[in-house]
Amino acid sequence: MLCRKCSEPIDFSPSRTESLKRFRQFIVFSSVLMLTGLMLYVLEVPIWPWWLGGMSAFVLSQALLKWHDSRWVICRRCKEGYSYYGRD
Secondary structure, X not given: OEOOOOOOEEEEXXXXXXXXXXXXXXXXXXHHHXXXXXXHHHOOOXXXXXXXXXXXXXXXXXXXXXXXXXXXXXXXXXXXXEEOOOOO
């Protein structure tokens, strides 16, 4: 990939592997929360399924933030940093 500013090669940020690792952990945790909430909903437990569903949505949003953080790139020459999926 090439830099948007100077057309030199770019690298992913040094924290990319850690961000992807956290992304996978958040996805697994969100899935566990959602499945537990679905089981409690099937068992007709009054309020806990909705709380677990809300927590699952929050954890999923954190997973998406970590995924977006793993897309951060840095130019080798001009040291410009931006998100790979960001705007020009």
